Amino acid sequence: MTLSVQRAPAQAGQAIAMDIGGTWFRSARVGADGGLSDRRSAPALSARNHPEKTAADLRAALFSYLVAEARHHADRAPGIGAVGVSMGAAMHHRTGVIWNSGPLWGACSDPFDLGSALRQRAPEFDWHVTNDVSAALLALVTGDGHPVVSDTCYITVSTGIAARIWSARAGGIVIDDIAGLQGEIGHLPVTATFRGRVLPLTCDCGGAHHLNAVSSGRGMEAVLEHVRETHPGIAHGLGLAQGGDHITAFGTALDRDAHFAHDILSTCLRPLAQVVLTMIAANPAIARIHFGGGVLDGLGPERWRDALIGELETYGAYQISERHPAFFNELVRIVDGGDLGLLGAAQIATRGAPVFLSAGGAI
Structure with a gap:
C-alpha cells in the first residue's frame, strides 16, 4: 500500500533544490513540470560521520556545500536563480533561523x-530555506493538483522523527x-521498556527519553x-x-x-503509536497520516506499517476504532518520500502563495 507521489504541478517554476538530511545530502534541478534532473548525493556532513568536527565546523562545511551545489547546477542551467533548501532541522518557519539539528x-x-548567510555569500541566487518535513508535506498535498479537503499529516521516520499537518481550513x-x-x-x-525495564536512551539533541531516542x-x-x-543471548539470536x-x-x-x-x-x-493516538484525539480533522523515511525503506514499508497498526489497535482510539474496525487501516498510509523534500523545496522557492500561517494569518 505504498503510494507513489505525482510530480508537483506547474505552479512551481524551475528551481535548484537541495535536501539536507542526517544521512545524505542531495541536490537536483526541478523543472516547472516537477521533473528532476542532474540528481546528486553525498554523505551527510554530520556529527556522526565527522565526530572530530565541532558544530561550527559542520555548519561551515554545510554552508560551503550548499553554495557549491547551487553554482554547479546554475552552470549547467543558466537562468535558474531560485534555490530551495529542505533542512532536516527544527527551525522558525517565518524567520528561517535554525534552532537545532541533533x-x-x-x-x-x-x-x-x-x-x-547564504544570501550574503552567494547573492546571485534567491535562497529559500525551509524544514524538510514541511517541504515534503507541501509536495504531498499538491502532488495530484486536487484541493485539500481534510487535514493531512506527514510523519517522517528516518534519522529523526517529525510530523507536519496541513490545515485544510487555513490552507497551509x-x-x-x-x-x-x-x-x-x-x-x-x-x-x-524492554523486558520490564525502562530503556535509558538519549536523543541526538541531548534530551533524555525523547521519541527520537527509540x-x-x-x-x-x-x-x-x-x-x-x-x-547477549538475545543479541546472539538476532545476529547483533x-x-x-x-x-x-x-x-x-x-x-x-x-x-x-x-x-x-x-x-x-x-x-x-501513543503519540499518534494523542494527535488524532486532539485533532479529529486529520483524515490521513502518511509515513515515509529511511527506517520504513530499511525494514520494509508494509512490515513497518503492519507493526505500527498492531500497536495502534492494541491501545485503540477511544470510542472510534471499536465502532469502526477499519479505522487505523484507513488512517495510516505509506508514501515513497524519497523525492518529497526536493520537490517541496522547489515549490517553496517559487510559489507565490504563503504556506506557513499563524493565529494572526499568513506570515
Missing part, C-alpha cells in the same frame, strides 16, 4: 540564520507564534545496541555484533522470525 550537529542549539501549515514550529514530535518525552533510525540502533550490551550494522541484522532477524525480533520492533513503535 542528527547534524548534536546537542548544539545556537541559533543559525542559514538563509541570511499553522505554526506557533513563539518559535515558529509545528510537529516536532521527535522531542516529546516517552517511556520505552523510534527513529538512530533510536532503533540505540535500542539494539542496548540489547546487545545487556542481553559489536560494531556491526544493527539495522541490517535486525531486518534479517525479522525476515526469519527470530525470537524477540518482533518484541523489539514493538518496543520501538509503541511510543510512536
Whole structure:
C-alpha cells in the first residue's frame, strides 16, 4: 500500500533544490513540470560521520556545500536563480533561523540564520530555506493538483522523527507564534521498556527519553545496541555484533522470525503509536497520516506499517476504532518520500502563495 507521489504541478517554476538530511545530502534541478534532473548525493556532513568536527565546523562545511551545489547546477542551467533548501532541522518557519539539528550537529542549539548567510555569500541566487518535513508535506498535498479537503499529516521516520499537518481550513501549515514550529514530535518525552525495564536512551539533541531516542533510525540502533550490551543471548539470536550494522541484522532477524525480533520492533513503535493516538484525539480533522523515511525503506514499508497498526489497535482510539474496525487501516498510509523534500523545496522557492500561517494569518 505504498503510494507513489505525482510530480508537483506547474505552479512551481524551475528551481535548484537541495535536501539536507542526517544521512545524505542531495541536490537536483526541478523543472516547472516537477521533473528532476542532474540528481546528486553525498554523505551527510554530520556529527556522526565527522565526530572530530565541532558544530561550527559542520555548519561551515554545510554552508560551503550548499553554495557549491547551487553554482554547479546554475552552470549547467543558466537562468535558474531560485534555490530551495529542505533542512532536516527544527527551525522558525517565518524567520528561517535554525534552532537545532541533533542528527547534524548534536546537542548544539545556537541559533543559525542559514538563509541570511547564504544570501550574503552567494547573492546571485534567491535562497529559500525551509524544514524538510514541511517541504515534503507541501509536495504531498499538491502532488495530484486536487484541493485539500481534510487535514493531512506527514510523519517522517528516518534519522529523526517529525510530523507536519496541513490545515485544510487555513490552507497551509499553522505554526506557533513563539518559535515558529509545528510537529516536532521527535522531542516529546516517552517511556520505552524492554523486558520490564525502562530503556535509558538519549536523543541526538541531548534530551533524555525523547521519541527520537527509540523510534527513529538512530533510536532503533540505540535500542539494539542496548540489547546487545545487556542481553547477549538475545543479541546472539538476532545476529547483533559489536560494531556491526544493527539495522541490517535486525531486518534479517525479522525476515526469519527470530525470537524477540518482533518484541523489539514493538518496543520501538509503541511510543510512536501513543503519540499518534494523542494527535488524532486532539485533532479529529486529520483524515490521513502518511509515513515515509529511511527506517520504513530499511525494514520494509508494509512490515513497518503492519507493526505500527498492531500497536495502534492494541491501545485503540477511544470510542472510534471499536465502532469502526477499519479505522487505523484507513488512517495510516505509506508514501515513497524519497523525492518529497526536493520537490517541496522547489515549490517553496517559487510559489507565490504563503504556506506557513499563524493565529494572526499568513506570515
